[in-house]
Amino acid sequence: MPILKLNRVLHLVAALAVLTCASAKAQAQDWPTRPVTMVVPFAAGGPMDTLARILQHGLSETLGQQVIVENMPGGGGLVGSLRVAQAAVDSHMFVLASIGTHAIGYSMHSKPPYHPANDFQPVAFVADAPLMLMTKKDLPPNDLKEFIAYTRANQGKMSFASGGSGTSSHVSCVMLNQIIGVDVTHVPYRGGGPAFQDVIAGRIDYICNYISIGAAAVKSGQVKALATLARERTSLLPDLPTADEQGLKDFDVSAWNAILLPKSATPAMVAKLNAAVNKALDNPALRERFDAIGLIAAGPDRRSPEYLRRFINAEVEKWAGPVKAGGLQLD
Template identity: 55%
Template sequence: MARLIRFVVVALAVLNLGPALCQDWPTRPVTMVVPFAAGGPADTVARILAPGLSELLGQQVIIENMGGSGGMTGAARVAKAAPDGYQFVLGNVGTHAANQTFYKTPLYNAATDFAPVMLIAQTPLVLLARKDLPADNLREFIAYAKTNQTSMQFGSGGAGSASHLACVLLNTAVGINVTHVPYRGAAPAMQDLIAGRIDYQCPDTPIAIAQIQSKMVKAIAILTRNRSPSLPAQATAHEQGLIDFDASNWFAAFFPKGTPATVVDKLHAATLATINTPAVEMRMQEIGADLVTPERSSPDYLQKFVETEIEKWAGPIKASGVSMD
């Protein structure tokens, strides 16, 4: 009942942002750019959100997958788009934090080239191995990797993506140097992991849970410091000896810089209402995504959060020595 009341209150706020705004925006479909391939974690989150946003905004929210450069290609398109409210990006830790250090010349400034809308959810990252890799825990994985690192490969959703950087930090922490194979999203990387063409990857729980449950891949460790409620039996890297190791992903909505505040406010209210529906809460829980609490949901909070995340990832990335032109 409490969730239903909260949804009704927020939905009414969407409808009462002002008669002029409701008439002026949106008057046509709105594009949500997912800067990764279809079937990956960001795509999964987007497809959970889109129906509710479409209903509340009164126009269809169309998902457009645009992968490349660890998500930077799609995010850059939105950064350079007209600030009219008809394109926004579902960004993450890779597109709006880590790539600012990882790339020597990023295509945009994540802190200044966007109008932040809302931090939506956070997801743990998981170390997965091909199912026939002879290791069942992190200690055995490290021992195997140290012996076989010259012939091993790890995959990711692209250079600079969350799944890439999590594995880079892991490799650095355990002292191995393994060849990286970048894909245009986590889903294609997962397909090759299942097929045994790569040895491991570090994806989000939305794409990992189903493959773990079906035993198509082998879960080695949760990479957040605390266990994930969606995989409660899986030990963390911290528990298995990598003290204080912590890598997670998050998802947030961003318009181009200069988008009118009234438009930002309306998408914010629609997003807040959508994530407070029981159906969306249930789906997010199923994929292992933790929805943000109310005090972390404002545009101002997201702006400060992005600035903090850029700083947080800068140190480990510089220490790892990896970078891209």
């Protein structure tokens, strides 16, 4: 090929590369340019799905594009989270993460599929989600002391459910079982909703699950609530004493939720979604809906991407010890 013609080709290739980069940058600045997918890595009907539906409208309104909730259960939440971690910059998706997907689950694998902070772009902490111990309605115990005695005597024929191995509902019950000295069969489900339904149906003896998903069933007598597992009582069930109050000193397990973009996301995309989350959480109507299901909305000082990155790294370290000590590694 003549030198002159080759130079023209090279100039054309270079020009196309510049245009492509400029176009990608412009798209990132204008993000979102089409509907956005909020990946919920658990089954529909569970507590995270409920939270996603509450956030959906406010985020759609602020972003100027429809936010679509997509449930993608599997692997204790790792399947859906991994999909987001690996998504391209123009994927238009983010993940609604939990303590299970972005703290506990990391220590349960010798080769984790992703790092909870480094393989994402943290956006904003959303809420704390207190847990409680619930049993099927015909299980004899009526408080935590009676539950401990009964479970110690019947552990070989009992079972507890969770929303999946490595989730907060799993590890919190494991911690409870370790402290009271019992070995009970674990039955994992593809989400907290299906797990809780089998407790209501009487097929499973107990579950450590979000107060947000269980309060209505407790009030209607479908299940028994024996203890709040967080350090403080919840306003949703103010008469339910904590495990600490009932003798398990310093027992404190509370789940949490946050929003993260793919690792490929630009700072402009992070800033725009962070602003949308902040606006949503400042809405009094949304905060009332949080209160109604027992969620504690994050204050302004906990909503920055920098705070979330530090928080997730601290949570990974916090839960590594209990997971390993409990023999909860899956591989």
